[in-house]
Amino acid sequence: MRLRILESGHGFGTKLLFVLIRTASRQPVLDVIKLVMYRPDFYGRPMQAVTQDAMRGPSPWSVGDRELMAAFVAKANRCEFCTKAHLAVAQAAYRRDGGGSSNVSPDLESATIEEPLRATLLMLGKLTREHAVDADDMRVVLAAGASRQQIEDALAVCFSFNVIGRLADAFGFFVPGPKAFEAGAQYLLARGYR
Amino acid sequence: MSDVTQARRALTSRILEGSGEAPPSERRAAFDNSGLAAPLGALVDKVARRPYSVTDEDIAAASESGKSEDRVFEIVVCAAVGAATRQLDTALAALEAATRKE
Numbered sequence: 266m267r268l269r270i271l272e273s274g275h276g277f278g279t280k281l282l283f284v285l286i287r288t289a290s291r292q293p294v295l296d297v298i299k300l301v302m303y304r305p306d307f308y309g310r311p312m313q314a315v316t317q318d319a320m321r322g323p324s325p326w327s328v329g330d331r332e333l334m335a336a337f338v339a340k341a342n343r344c345e346f347c348t349k350a351h352l353a354v355a356q357a358a359y360r361r362d363g364g365g366s367s368n369v370s371p372d373l374e375s376a377t378i379e380e381p382l383r384a385t386l387l388m389l390g391k392l393t394r395e396h397a398v399d400a401d402d403m404r405v406v407l408a409a410g411a412s413r414q415q416i417e418d419a420l421a422v423c424f425s426f427n428v429i430g431r432l433a434d435a436f437g438f439f440v441p442g443p444k445a446f447e448a449g450a451q452y453l454l455a456r457g458y459r
Numbered sequence: 460m461s462d463v464t465q466a467r468r469a470l471t472s473r474i475l476e477g478s479g480e481a482p483p484s485e486r487r488a489a490f491d492n493s494g495l496a497a498p499l500g501a502l503v504d505k506v507a508r509r510p511y512s513v514t515d516e517d518i519a520a521a522s523e524s525g526k527s528e529d530r531v532f533e534i535v536v537c538a539a540v541g542a543a544t545r546q547l548d549t550a551l552a553a554l555e556a557a558t559r560k561e
Contacts, residue, residue, distance in 0.1 A: 267518040270528045304529070307479060311470040318463035341512040361468055370475045388550075396508070396542075403557035407503045421463045424547045431539035434510040435518070436504075 266296055269301050290452075294437040297350070297397040297429070306356070312428065316458040317420040326418055326456070329358035330382055335424045337386045341393035344430035346438040351426070353450035361454065384409030385419045392420075393427060420436040469515060471544065474537050480529045481537075482509035489534045490541030498524050523537055 266272045273282070279302050283294045301309030320331050327347030332355035378386070384406045391396045406416055475486050490493045492507040505513045519540035521531045 267552045268532055270532060303532070307474065307477070307533065311466070311473045311507070313468040315463060315470050318466050322462060379511055392546055392550050396546055397551050400553050400556035403554045407557060413554065419545055420550050424467065424543045427543035427546055428539045431506050431542065432535065433511040435506045435513045435535045435539070437515070457471055
């Protein structure tokens with residue numbers, strides 16, 4: 266990472282925790298964990314509360330749907346780390362819970378996705394790329410069958426990953442291999458974002 | 460107010476008004492992407508508008524301009540949360556307009 270404090274500026278207890286994580290998972294500690302554990306009172310803890318509510322709070326969208334939104338927003342932001350990380354969680358969530366696309370992908374051209382979710386993803390992509398959407402964009406999503414609550418919940422996901430993706434790119438997160446993301450996905454499915 | 464809205468407000472309040480190495484005025488300027496001189500201003504603008512384009516040199520230039528790494532950390536976090544907040548506010552206003560009764 267581009268700031269040394271985020272790589273190695275943690276307290277003794279946190280460094281010990283990183284050793285335990287590496288030992289138990291046999292994978293490197295993901296940079297996103299190092300970020301949220303650095304001075305956690307400033308960013309990590311309040312941001313984890315935001316993301317936990319958006320990704321695991323009550324919603325008409327499934328966990329897999331929301332993780333796919335996260336991956337889609339990350340892809341629109343050209344954030345490789347977040348795209349791979351949340352595609353892995355979406356795939357694991359759909360495998361666990363069913364009900365989702367069997368070929369889940371942030372590539373909408375090839376994925377089998379129901380219309381309300383597809384329209385929502387397209388709106389999130391425009392918002393992320395162009396930093397704005399208008400009432401007509403929202404009417405398209407509503408006409409596709411998404412409810413107002415679903416749109417608000419999707420925007421909450423979009424907020425979280427527009428923050429996290431920016432930090433991943435700005436701080437230069439290392440992009441590990443698929444096994445590390447798979448281990449991270451299992452953790453996020455079991456424990457959430459707390 | 461929903462839980463997630465409350466959580467977002469708590470996050471914003473913490474990073475802008477809580478204790479930190481960067482002065483609150485600098486954190487607010489980063490959040491708003493407005494009024495910061497280069498090289499910090501250039502870094503903040505990239506984080507807000509083209510985060511994928513941030514380079515090692517951008518971070519090094521900000522750190523070497525007399526700012527500690529902790530100060531750069533805080534400024535980048537504020538820039539990211541500010542940009543995401545503006546997008547969210549724009550989208551919620553669009554949703555309100557689309558669902559308003561004629």
